[in-house]
Structures are given as C-alpha cells and as structure tokens.
Amino acid sequence: MNDTHGRWPNDARAAVMISVDHDADLALLSGAPAIADRGKTLSVGRYGTDRGIDRLLSLFAELAIPTTWFVPGRNAERHPAAVRRIAAAGHEVACHGDAHEDFQTLTLNAQIRAVRDGADRLRQVTGAPVRGFRTPAGEWKPGLGARFADAGLDWSSSSPGDDLPYRHPGTGGVVEIPVQYELEDHQYFFFNLEPPFPTGQSRIAPYAHVLGNWTQEFAAHHRYGLCYVLRLHPEVTGTPGRIGLVRELITHIQAHPDVWLATGSQITDWWRTNHPVNDPGHPADLFARLRSEQERAA
Secondary structure, X not given: OOOOOOOOHHHXXXXXXXXXXXXXXXXXXXXXXXXXXXXXHHHHHHHHHHHHHHHHHHHHHHHOOOOEEEEOHHHHHHOHHHHHHHHHOOOEEEEOOOOOOEHHXXXXXXXXXXXXXXXXXXXXXXXXXXXXXXXXXXXXXXXXXXXXXXXXXXXXXXXXXXXOOEEOXXXXXXXXXXXOHHHEOHHHHOOEOOOOEOOOOOOOOOHXXXXXXXXXXXXXXXXXXXXXXXXXXXXXXOOOOOHHHHHHHHHXXXXXXXXXXXXXXHHHHHHHHHOOOOOOOOHHHHHHHHHHHHHHHO
C-alpha cells in the first residue's frame, strides 16, 4: 500500500473525484410521499436547483476542474435547462435512478427499469453518453449489475466498501468507485424542522469541523495513494456560506501537484485498463463466492 507510484496517470499519487447529486425535492418525496403538499419542506430540496447548481458550476469553472453529476432521470425532464447547463459546462452526467427511488423497496425488475428509464431520460435531455450510476437510496438486488450494459452503463459509485476502485463480480466488468459517508455533505448539514430530517435533529455541524474532516481524509488518501470521492448536493453545499468550504477544500487539493482530478468515467477507464481483475482475495470476490455457495446449498 505504500508503493503508490504508477497507480494513477502521470505518476499521480492519488485520484480525486468531485461528485454532485442533483436530487432537488425527489429525495424528500421518495422518502416521505406524504409531504407532497408541503411547499416549505419541498423548498429545502428545490433550493439546489434554484440557487445551488449555478453556484457550484461557477466555482468549478473558476477552478477549472472536471466533475461528475448524478441526476435522477425525472429531474432531467423537470429541470432540463439546469441539466443542460451542467453538461454544456463539460461535466459528466450520470444516472441516479429515475425518481430517486428507494431501491431497498424495489424488486430486481423494478430496479432495472429505474436504471434504464433514468439513463434514457438523461440522454434525451443532454444528448450525451451516460455511463455511470449511483444508487439513490437502499441497495442493489443481486443481478442488477449484470444488467447495467443493457442501459449503456459500465460503472457505479454507490458502495463504501473500499478505498480504491474494483470490479463487481458477475457483471461483465462493472467498476465500482467507492464512496465514504464522511466525505458527503448530507450527513453533516441537511436539515428540515418539520417533518424532521434527520429524525434526531442532531445537526447542523460546525463548518470548520467539516472542513477539517474532509482535509484530514484527503491527507490520508493522498498518503496511501487512494481514490478520494467527495459527494456534494446543490441544496446542501450550494449555499452562500458552505460554497466557501468547497472552495477551500478544492484549492487545498489543487495545491498538491501529484493529484489527478478526474470524472467517474475517466477513473473507470484507467482502472479497467490497468487492473483487468481484482486483487487476489478482494472482499467483493469473496462475498460473491460466499453468496453463490449459500444459493447452491439452499
């Protein structure tokens, strides 16, 4: 793990993927359908479309960095101008389900439809390829990854199970770019008073503490040559104050000349070319083998 030379392009020591989930109010509606008539609550999510997207796009243009945006297909239809601005600025647009579904409640066939329909809507709005996926909520059913190719997808950024990309067994080579909860803004900042999100009402976190967490994680990822994935939401860190945290973090990262800032598809292509198989004994392969043995024994 200490020999990181040659792991990333141009002998970069670490890779960094800046990602944004454009959920708008779909995440609120899928989690609590009863709030459909609560305009104040829904405005918490809609703020991202109205204000946060353009703040983030302006910052990314100023700092000249590529990013990957995960968008539910129906948000592309509801807010086509915003999604087209994201694509026109040169950022990658990836699938985030169709209506920000809770995958935990869906059958395999329903998950397949959500992935397919979401990716199709994005392509229709942006006119650009869609290769990546991030689970909106919940977990995949076994067999979903093997159907990614039907929707034109070949990578995911949904699981916190590693610090480096890996291949999902039995999927024809789908690459996972892991995400970590501590590198997401939602856990620290997302808040609604009534109905309560989160239920315990135990945040908003101090801004300096969050920036400290993110920079400390970057220091460790850089030291060990890992893949650092930041997960932002326009309604959470696209505010006048919190956009400053994103600026400070990215400028701190850019001060390191041996870091590769890339999109999800760029990281996927590099990893697939240079790592045709998972390392021996990788947990993903072990888990797949154990599940297969259990199914045979059932």
